[in-house]
Amino acid sequence: MVLNRGLFITFEGIDGSGKTRQLELLTADLKKADLKYLLLREPGGTSISEQIRKILLDRKNTEMSAETELLLFAAARAQLVKQIVEPALAAKTIVISDRFFDSTTAYQGYGRNMNVDFIQNLNDFATQGLQPDLTFYFDISVEAALNRLQNRTEKTDRIDLESQIFMEKTRAGYLQIAERNPDRVILIDAERAPEEIYKDLKLQFDQAIDSVKC
Numbered sequence: 001m002v003l004n005r006g007l008f009i010t011f012e013g014i015d016g017s018g019k020t021r022q023l024e025l026l027t028a029d030l031k032k033a034d035l036k037y038l039l040l041r042e043p044g045g046t047s048i049s050e051q052i053r054k055i056l057l058d059r060k061n062t063e064m065s066a067e068t069e070l071l072l073f074a075a076a077r078a079q080l081v082k083q084i085v086e087p088a089l090a091a092k093t094i095v096i097s098d099r100f101f102d103s104t105t106a107y108q109g110y111g112r113n114m115n116v117d118f119i120q121n122l123n124d125f126a127t128q129g130l131q132p133d134l135t136f137y138f139d140i141s142v143e144a145a146l147n148r149l150q151n152r153t154e155k156t157d158r159i160d161l162e163s164q165i166f167m168e169k170t171r172a173g174y175l176q177i178a179e180r181n182p183d184r185v186i187l188i189d190a191e192r193a194p195e196e197i198y199k200d201l202k203l204q205f206d207q208a209i210d211s212v213k214c
């Protein structure tokens with residue numbers, strides 16, 4: 001299938017909301033449909049951004065200040081956008097990112113009580129104004145997310161060690177972001193079975209693809 005431009009889609013939600021699971025379902029379908037796509041995860045995706053990721057997630061870095069953390073996320077993203085996302089979109093690729101700037105607004109802004117307007121300006125600076133065409137926000141209660149994570153085998157990182165209150169503030173932040181960006185952000189009830197969630201997601205995704213088909 002040929003597209004007349006690239007498409008930038010981001011997946012957002014607290015840990016345990018099911019982003020990775022839904023990405024697996026979507027990318028399986030994209031492969032079948034022979035669509036040109038690129039899957040990214042934040043922070044990371046370039047050599048520099050992966051080096052920054054290590055610093056951000058290292059459990060030994062207990063002394064990291066909230067400001068340092070914010071700027072490191074922004075720096076990793078700035079590099080990713082310039083080096084990977086912009087060129088891929090210019091080549092009419094579907095770029096899908098597991099987290100993007102809404103994570104910074106939700107976690108650092110709402111979760112850590114830093115100035116949300118400033119963070120949004122910083123996000124714009126880091127991405128040179130690039131916005132996702134579509135964002136899927138997977139909404140789930142903190143309790144349900146934590147229940148799911150208890151069964152997960154991945155190692156806990158520095159950010160996973162945060163308190164339940166931090167997660168609640170982050171979720172509330174995501175809900176604000178969804179409310180303020182109704183044209184971009186699609187709120188998905190993520191407490192359902194994976195297949196049910198995916199049905200909703202795929203419908204919206206296909207509509208987005210239809211809008212850029214040649």
Ligand SMILES: Nc1ncnc2c1ncn2[C@@H]1O[C@H](COP(=O)(O)OP(=O)(O)O)[C@@H](O)[C@H]1O
Nearest residue numbers: 014015016017018019020021148152192193194
């Ligand atoms: N809809 C769902 N219902 C129940 N469990 C789920 C669902 N989606 C994902 N899970 C499980 O919950 C855990 C977290 O899901 P994951 O996709 O890794 O979330 P995230 O990437 O948002 O942190 C995993 O063990 C996963 O298998």
Ligand SMILES: [Mg+2]
Nearest residue numbers: 019020021098
């Ligand atoms: Mg994940």
